[in-house]
Amino acid sequence: MMAVPRYWREIPARYNLIGKRCKICGNIYFPPRSICPVCRRKSVGQMEDYKLKGTGVVESYTVIHVPPPHFEGEEPYIMALIKLDEGTYVTGQIVECDEKEVHIGMRVRATFRKIMEDGEKGAIYYGYKFVKEE
């Protein structure tokens, strides 16, 4: 069982896709970064919270048949590399989509799902997954 703070501190990003925007160059980062790789030292202290819309397009995808321990029983499930409309990429699961239906270029939007449970007694962790945009 992991200590809860490890997950708790990521709640804003995982529930609401709160990333970072560099005030110097305007680039948007998700997952959040504390230093902009373009502006580097100039960006220190200049990275502001930025809520992403949660919509984007599938750049690549796979269907996981051999899952890690916390996902046993959920396979097969689709994992995708998603280019968010703000220009940054994110790794996420696509739910409620048939394996035959998912394709590169498919539009998706973020939804709120249970990601994992820390065993039977531990905390439950929620976050974003994606569904087809309709």
Next chain:
Amino acid sequence: MKHFYTSFYFHFDNMVAIVGYGAYVPRYRIKVEEIARMWGDDATSISRGLGINEKSVPAIDEDTATIAVEAARRAVKSAGIDAGEIGAIYVGSESHPYAVKPTATIVAEAIGATPYLTAADYEFACKAGTAGMQNCIALVKAGMIKYGMAIGADVAQAAPGDALEYTAAAGGAAYIIGKDGIATINETASFTTDTPDFWRREGQPYPGHGERFTGEPAYYRHITNAARLLMEKMGTKPSDYDYAIFHQPNGKFPRRVAKMLGFNDEQIKPGLLCPIIGNTYSGSAMLGLAATLDVAKAGDHIIMVSFGSGAGSDAFDITVTNAIESYPRQNIRKMIEKKEYVDYGLYMKYRGEI
């Protein structure tokens, strides 16, 4: 004149309304005949007896919290309000993911309502969500909050093989209560007694129930009394209402209680979702109201009566306002139509039973 002004002011200050609503029903369904096949039951007679064809099934990664969040996000988006102005969130459910640790805080965080609000989880079998609505009404009337959110959501449990398995479903609805909005809440009334018709002991995975005892002394007695009390307070009669919603443990009870009270099938029709999604417990009456608001017109008069085992009923008298015309309605029935059937094995897997 002064009296009139005071009176008007008093009235205005105590207006309370539904500012927005949102609903969520999981995509998966299981048919009554599929469950009946498992247990050697006669599907046709069960379907007819319960007035239900299929029920919703949550995905493996859905629970009361995710359903509540989906409903709440839709409500906030449709209402077009700043979630930071929500001063209270109450989530009613009998299937909160944690025994101790609120679902309401998950919702509050996920809709961006934190941190300046009060929040709590409610449990009162199937009526915990409407109890939350009453609380929001009171807080708004008291001027303590600008907006309150009440959610009824469940991923209802049923022991495999129990009669409840045919109806125990998943879904939820969220309501934002404020001073003015798309439907004015004119009055509310409750009827509560200690009637153990259905329960789940601490630490037990499935509920137990009093079988036929859940009917007359529980469901019918509480709903009819709450409805009559409300109509007495309002000076109304069944024919004054355009629509009526009663808690839907199955497809039959709400039809029968409507008849007992003097309502007709047309009045309950838009809100009767049980035959196509099953009993969503805390979500049941509130989803029915949402489906009704989806089709209502300005000026329509609605009565909603919830029921929670244990037992109690909350009744609400609602008048739809002009604001409904410009409100982006969700069309819950259309969402329900987007469905995918699962077999009993997948159903068990999604419910975490195997």
Next chain:
Amino acid sequence: MREVAVIGIGMTKFGELWDKSFRDLVAEAGIKAIMDAGIEGKDIDAMYIGGMSSGGFVEQEHVAPLAIEVAGLEDFHIPATRVEGACASGGIAMRQGYMAIASGIHDIVLVGGAEKMTDVVGTEATNVLASAADREWEAFFGMTFPGLYALMARYHMHKYGTTQEQLASVAVKNHYNGSMNPNAQFNRKISIEDVLSSPMVADPLHLLDCSPITDGAAAAILAPLDIAKKYTDKIVKVLASTQASDTISLHNRKRFDALPAAIHAARQAYKMAGVEPKDIDVAEVHDCFTIAEIMAIEDLGFFEKGEGGKATEDGLTAIDGELPVNTSGGLKAKGHPVGATGVAQVNEIVMQLRGEAGKRQVKDAEIGLTHNVGGSGGTAVVHILGVI
């Protein structure tokens, strides 16, 4: 900067070695390399060992002094250091040894790599390996290691028309090569059909597109070139040793059809060695998944980007092809005890350059290259070795 030579190599058999512990493996590879070099334990000035997750696999950290202890060398009190760069840990250990000698700080250095992966159950091994990915933003959401390479595979297929058969042809070739390597985990030849009909792990990667879970260790003895002759005649010179990094997560990369870190490390290596891709006679590349070899032979400049699949399918990378790749069987057939892999690659190239590779010997091999990758491309290490 002093020139550096490999004067000895040694490795265990790779495979599911139920009767051998982490310590047994480390001791065996180390002793073999020491004996091959013709040195004595007291001649060793320093040791670097690469290991990805001894903590995750056998609940043992602090393994560098442990390696010294199991080799019976504790009385010399030499500096012993473990380095970690996921699956590139072995390559990094090799480079640390190279730098220690080139800089003049140490003379004789033992470099090694080891991983004991079968002491945990299958899903836990998957979980440990997933820690080479971004735990918080990839693995947390259900991503696996095969999954990341599957994303790259799908992308490559979409962009360049690479086929499942071309992916499979990497596994077929490497299993064929592995059938001639007594140290390989798999000595069984397979067909394209075998690969395509094996269970799906992460679509489009089948089980036989993936390297296995393996126990094993490998070691090498490095020395300054000018004093190497004192110990042995079997001298292979290190022409280049480079390492590059990139984002640990795939989603933050600039491109998904290549490993930019590998491209960077390779360019530097060619410059350092004063050679070009066409000068390479034999290469051991990091084929943790079949798509990884296809991208590797493109990233290393052997083939144009997008041509790797076709080149493999056409037999250009077979032992008798124009550029033999993974003559050892690669990670795919030889096995992939992650921390050991980078050093095992050096073992194979040294054998090829010494002409000791037996049935899988590449004729007249004079310059060889190793390409070792950590994670999905966060680390890349390239070594170029040559006969003197």
